[in-house]
Amino acid sequence: MKKKLYIVAIAILILSLFIYEYYFVMPQSESIRGSIVSKYETLQKYEKFINEVGTTEDVIKKAIEDTDNIEAGLIKEGSKFLASARLQRKVEDLAEKAELKIMSIRPLNVVKYDTYTGIPLYLDGSGDIKQLSEFLRLIESDKMLIKIDKINVSVVNIQNPKDLRVRIQISGLSRA
Amino acid sequence: MRRVIGVSFDSRSSHASIVDKRFGAVRPLKSEDWQLPDIQGKRQQFIAEIFTKLKKDYSPDGIVIGLTFNHFSHHIIELPLTKKEEIKNALHYELEKYLPLPVDEYIFDFIITSKVSDKAKVLVLSAKRDALKSFIDAASGAGLGIFSIRCSIIEALNNFFSANKVKNLKCLFIHVTDSFYEIVGLKDSVPAFLKNIHKDKNIILEIERLLSSFPDGVYMSGKTDPSTVEKINTRIFPLSISNAIAMTAFKKQPLSFNFLPVEFSRKKTDYYPYLLGGTAAATVLLFLLTAPLSYYKGHRAMKLIEDRISVIKKQASGLLELKKRLESIQMDRKFLYDYKNRRNIPLRVIRDLNEVLPKEAWLINLSVDDKGKVEMEGFARRASELVLSLENTKSFKNVSFSAPITAREGEERFSLKMEIEGP
Numbered sequence: 001m002k003k004k005l006y007i008v009a010i011a012i013l014i015l016s017l018f019i020y021e022y023y024f025v026m027p028q029s030e031s032i033r034g035s036i037v038s039k040y041e042t043l044q045k046y047e048k049f050i051n052e053v054g055t056t057e058d059v060i061k062k063a064i065e066d067t068d069n070i071e072a073g074l075i076k077e078g079s080k081f082l083a084s085a086r087l088q089r090k091v092e093d094l095a096e097k098a099e100l101k102i103m104s105i106r107p108l109n110v111v112k113y114d115t116y117t118g119i120p121l122y123l124d125g126s127g128d129i130k131q132l133s134e135f136l137r138l139i140e141s142d143k144m145l146i147k148i149d150k151i152n153v154s155v156v157n158i159q160n161p162k163d164l165r166v167r168i169q170i171s172g173l174s175r176a
Numbered sequence: 177m178r179r180v181i182g183v184s185f186d187s188r189s190s191h192a193s194i195v196d197k198r199f200g201a202v203r204p205l206k207s208e209d210w211q212l213p214d215i216q217g218k219r220q221q222f223i224a225e226i227f228t229k230l231k232k233d234y235s236p237d238g239i240v241i242g243l244t245f246n247h248f249s250h251h252i253i254e255l256p257l258t259k260k261e262e263i264k265n266a267l268h269y270e271l272e273k274y275l276p277l278p279v280d281e282y283i284f285d286f287i288i289t290s291k292v293s294d295k296a297k298v299l300v301l302s303a304k305r306d307a308l309k310s311f312i313d314a315a316s317g318a319g320l321g322i323f324s325i326r327c328s329i330i331e332a333l334n335n336f337f338s339a340n341k342v343k344n345l346k347c348l349f350i351h352v353t354d355s356f357y358e359i360v361g362l363k364d365s366v367p368a369f370l371k372n373i374h375k376d377k378n379i380i381l382e383i384e385r386l387l388s389s390f391p392d393g394v395y396m397s398g399k400t401d402p403s404t405v406e407k408i409n410t411r412i413f414p415l416s417i418s419n420a421i422a423m424t425a426f427k428k429q430p431l432s433f434n435f436l437p438v439e440f441s442r443k444k445t446d447y448y449p450y451l452l453g454g455t456a457a458a459t460v461l462l463f464l465l466t467a468p469l470s471y472y473k474g475h476r477a478m479k480l481i482e483d484r485i486s487v488i489k490k491q492a493s494g495l496l497e498l499k500k501r502l503e504s505i506q507m508d509r510k511f512l513y514d515y516k517n518r519r520n521i522p523l524r525v526i527r528d529l530n531e532v533l534p535k536e537a538w539l540i541n542l543s544v545d546d547k548g549k550v551e552m553e554g555f556a557r558r559a560s561e562l563v564l565s566l567e568n569t570k571s572f573k574n575v576s577f578s579a580p581i582t583a584r585e586g587e588e589r590f591s592l593k594m595e596i597e598g599p
Contacts, residue, residue: 014460014464017464018464021464021467021468022467025467025468025471026467026471028471029467029470029471029474032471032474032475032478033474035478036474036477036478036481039478039481039482039485040481042485043481043484043485043488046485046488046489046492047488049488049492049495050488050491050492050495057498059502060498060501060502060505063502063505063506063509064505066509067505067508067509067512070509070512070513070516071512113511114507114508114511115504115507115508115511116508116511116512133526136522136523136526137523139519140519140520140523145512145515145516145519146519147515147518147519147546148519148521148522148523148544148546149545149546150543150544150545150546151522151542151543151544151545152541152542152543152544153539153541153542153543154540154541154542155539155540155541158540161538161540173512173515
């Protein structure tokens with residue numbers, strides 16, 4: 001009696017397992033197989049995309065090098081006040097070198113760009129055309145990235161045209 | 177490794193051979209001999225001591241006991257049956273005619289010596305259960321398992337058959353023990369005659385008489401007497417009977433007699449139903465496992481792909497950040513280049529004006545900004561010509577007067593505004 005019970009129990013167990021597999025495991029397997037195919041295609045696309053990373057990294061490296069070279073001409077001082085003072089000193093040095101007489105020099109309001117900040121200065125000076133040319137040449141060739149935003153050159157006395165008055169708005173750049 | 181000890185008991189002595197089977201090869205290891213006491217009580221105790229010693233010294237898997245032919249009675253019976261099982265059942269009744277005591281008092285075994293149509297001739301050896309029991313008890317007392325109990329003359333014959341492959345022998349085979357000549361007459365290499373003759377009796381006469389029925393000669397083994405051998409022109413068959421007895425545990429013999437009572441026999445496990453059941457269970461299990469295994473493999477493969485995708489996604493997000501960073505760097509670089517390019521606009525303007533303006537023209541005011549707007553004021557002989565000259569250059573565009581021209585002492589005062597061409 002007990003033996004028969006065991007046999008029936010085992011048979012029921014096997015049948016239950018079979019039904020479970022047939023109605024649950026097998027459809028799941030089919031579904032997984034479908035998912036594997038689609039996900040594998042996605043994976044291949046991603047792998048192709050990843051292979052392009054190397055190229056982008058090279059471009060970035062070159063861009064960083066270029067930018068670093070130009071940024072060497074920026075005003076290093078962190079605060080606006082110090083940056084303005086640094087630019088003022090540089091301009092005064094160049095004017096002195098060009099023997100251009102400075103009558104007044106004053107900082108203007110900083111100009112915000114995305115990454116950088118423009119540090120402008122207003123300079124009122126006088127000199128002859130030679131001194132002015134030398135001053136402009138020195139500004140152009142200086143390592144510091146200095147730009148002449150506006151320049152006005154005028155003859156002070158029409159009877160003495162060699163005597164020039166120069167009003168210049170100069171600006172340098174610092175990192176924001 | 178399997179170790180078996182064959183112990184043969186003679187009337188006055190006992191011999192043991194220790195045999196090992198290792199990697200399929202059977203080899204005798206050692207042998208021992210003992211003289212048995214004459215007194216029956218002491219003899220029984222001595223046998224028990226022998227078994228204890230063997231157990232202690234060699235720890236065998238079991239022993240095979242060999243007894244001399246005088247322990248057995250033999251009968252050659254013809255039965256109208258041919259199947260072994262039927263013969264065995266029939267012998268229970270048939271032996272009652274031949275044995276003095278009830279059949280249950282004996283342990284018997286038999287071989288079929290010949291079959292003719294539906295009849296069989298069988299050789300039956302019977303041993304008294306009591307006589308065997310003393311050996312069985314001694315072995316059990318020493319903790320030794322018994323593989324089988326053999327008749328020494330039969331095992332000597334088995335060895336003789338193994339050594340002599342000649343068939344259809346019609347000879348006498350004599351195994352000499354301490355007290356007896358155990359004689360077997362062979363016809364067609366099958367025992368046709370068996371007799372146990374005490375050594376006190378004249379063996380020569382008996383052999384000469386038997387030679388007329390078994391003319392192929394006489395073979396002798398065991399404790400042979402040289403004078404007897406000389407007289408009857410016999411051939412000696414060298415044999416260690418204890419060794420031959422031990423070998424029965426490893427090799428199926430042509431004449432197989434075993435007198436170990438069934439109740440002491442080692443029960444052989446029948447593995448066939450288990451094997452069958454196991455195979456069936458394994459098959460069902462394999463069948464049931466196929467789907468889960470397939471599911472598991474698929475699941476695992478998908479997980480691997482998903483993991484890889486996840487890793488790539490992380491890398492890809494890094495790549496996107498990298499691209500954003502590149503764009504940011506490129507924007508900065510563009511800004512810096514623009515800034516750098518515009519820094520020399522006033523110088524460019526002054527340089528270009530120096531080339532374009534006529535020598536007689538001179539400026540009193542010049543304004544330039546970084547967007548390229550230029551305003552200038554000055555004197556020239558003809559202001560209109562100046563405008564044309566400026567328009568003709570590729571450096572300026574949108575040249576126009578910003579104030580009316582005034583003439584004074586042959587010169588015209590002008591005010592112009594214009595834009596720088598290009599970036």
